[in-house]
Amino acid sequence: MLSPEIVQLAAIALAALSVGGIVYVLVMPYLSDERKVSKRVATVAQGQTRARTRIGVPQPLQMRRKQVQDTIRDIEAKQKAKKRISLRTKLMRAGINIRPRVYYMLCAATGLLGGFIVLATGSSPLISLLAAIACGFGLPRWYVSRRLKLRQAKFLTEFANAIDIIVRGIKSGLPLTDCLQVIASETPEPVRSEFVDLVEQQKVGVPLSRAFERMSDRMPLQEVNFFAIVVAIQAQTGGNLAEALSNLSQVLRDRYRLQAKVKSFSAEAKASAMIIGALPPLVMGIVYVTSPDYISLLWTEKLGQMMLAAGAAWMLLGILVMRKMINFDY
Template sequence: MQIQTLAVAFLAATAVGGLAWVFIYPSLSGQKAAEQRRASLARPEPVVRMADRSQRSRREQVEGSLKEVEARLKKEKKVALSTRLTQAGVKWTPKGFIIGSGVLGALMFAITYLLGGGLMAAVGLGFAAGFGLPRWALNYLKKRREKNFLKALPDAVDVIVRGIKAGLPLFDSLKVVAADAPEPLKSEFLAILETQAIGMPLGEACARLYDRMPLPEANFFGIVVAIQQKSGGNLSEALGNLSKVLRDRKRMKEKIQAMSMEAKASAGIIGSLPPIVMFLVYLTTPDYISLLWTHPTGQLLLAGCVLWMAIGIFVMKQMINFDF
């Protein structure tokens, strides 16, 4: 019995001693304080906190700029006619464009009706000439202007980078681009300089480039300059990275275009076969195929064929259209 009591006492003393060694000894011997000093020397907390705070502030500014861009895009899904005319590089007023479209539609209606095309055909061609053709031409001019802008933008960014590395301010580098760049890049950068000259900050003036040139590349340029104007940083490095991104995107677009040329050629052949066959049949037996536009049933069938052909061409275009 006495041996059991001594064994229990020994085990209890050992447990108490172990707990004291683990929890009390480091504080009494100074080991815990030494570990804290080594940790503070290995990781300087103020510097880390300042770096984290700076990185967090820059990230918040980037997120804020992106949110502003997204809000502006959602707000401007329906583009005004005046903005579309500006984006196409046309110096017409909205009123003049509407009047010209109406005159063109009325002229086409009168010509078709006087030539014996019928009232329905005259109305259809007049509507197409007055509403569809001017807007198609406007969209074509806009796309052509954007293509020319993208072709010259990487070289312009490289000129700005070299000017900044040489010691020129950003405003003077933009002047160099505006003086020597081809159209439409020259007029767009002149608009930035004019906007900044009347008191608008340069970052905001560059961000407004997207309003006149609705392209992701123009948006990238405006965001880079706007963020640098707000938070500082190495602008030449940021614009150099932007130039690399622009050239990579251009190279990728050209690669996608080359890979999709076979599908585009197939779609063009398939879409052109019915009109070509119709024309060849008309050359050989005109009385046989002329029923399509002389008989009411033939006119109805011809209208249905045109509608289904238009739907098929639209579907094929969407299948080979790559958004980038």
């Protein structure tokens, strides 16, 4: 049998290794040369593009490109300036038509109900208070974020078809406003409601660029930003709007297809990560149910608490690594 001192030293060493591993995973990308290399490559590519523009591109095309770049820069600056999002905006994005006051009342009612249910099961007042806080703050926020993701996913599935309606209408001779009214009356939700708001704003005299900007605020997606940028550039510089929107529709379909392919390729890795991450607490719960005296030493003894903390640190490190491996940028 090993002495308690040796076991304690081993636990301390294990905790130190876990902390060092976490620091390595979080800090190493900033200390490595990969960021410097990528920045240098981007700088060289930008310099070559500028030189090529100065040498071989006609002057009118340079002016048009400069106008496009200025428009995109202005839109990005406006989006970066809007960092804080109000509760009313969050509810509007999630498609929940209630006032913030009603939302806070529902949060309070949910918290009181959750705390009362936990207290009625015989738990301590502290645990009931924690349950009330979790039900009052965490559960409503999770529901709103869940509704927001589902609504955005439904919007993306129909947004490319809405752009195709605009393309076909413009090619047949209809103005842009009539095409927007067709989308507002015939497309399914949530695309229909967003374009209904767009058409109603136009009827009261809101400029088209401002209406599209508000639409991107209500539906904060890159695809909507692309659409707003294309329409804003066409309004300022002119050009073939049908061709630009047709190319945008193809890009959106390619992005959606790539997203589905990435999800299918990473589904097995995500399932494996979920199983591996849930296995230790699941086994711990089963052991606690079958023999609580055997496993209770982990939180009753000082050495067990250190081992439990080290195990939790290793679990956190593993989850971060698996999350980094299965999340793809596309």
